[in-house]
Amino acid sequence: MKKQMTELKNKKILIWLGVFISLSLGIIYKLSSDSTKITETVEENKVENKTTINNEEENNEQVEFKKLSILTNKCRGCGRCTRIDPEHFEMNRETGKAMVISSTNLKSESLALAIQSCPDSAISLE
Numbered sequence: 001m002k003k004q005m006t007e008l009k010n011k012k013i014l015i016w017l018g019v020f021i022s023l024s025l026g027i028i029y030k031l032s033s034d035s036t037k038i039t040e041t042v043e044e045n046k047v048e049n050k051t052t053i054n055n056e057e058e059n060n061e062q063v064e065f066k067k068l069s070i071l072t073n074k075c076r077g078c079g080r081c082t083r084i085d086p087e088h089f090e091m092n093r094e095t096g097k098a099m100v101i102s103s104t105n106l107k108s109e110s111l112a113l114a115i116q117s118c119p120d121s122a123i124s125l126e
Ligand code: SF4
Pocket: 070, 074, 075, 076, 077, 078, 079, 080, 081, 082, 097, 098, 117, 118, 119, 120, 121, 122, 123
């Protein structure tokens, strides 16, 4: 009788041990799958950031390739652009029309204002 009681106790202990191990494995699996998801999210963010940076670089390249020019057949030679933005424009004494003297800093506010202010829409930035 005593031996049967001991065997029953051992069986109970084994059952509880099995339950404990199963729960532990379940928790470990859940934690590892969550950390995998976090890693995947971080990787996705890295890819998105790289894509954004690449797009910005492409946009910058587009700006770099823009060409500033005067459409001389439209320019009346008023000189307004040279007064507003002397960094980019100068009057050509021979032709009496504006000419481009610099193609850098194409994002400047004064250039944008000069383009807007030209009465003949003779400044091209494409
Ligand atoms: S503002 Fe326009 S029209 Fe006047 S000089 Fe400049 S380009 Fe020519």
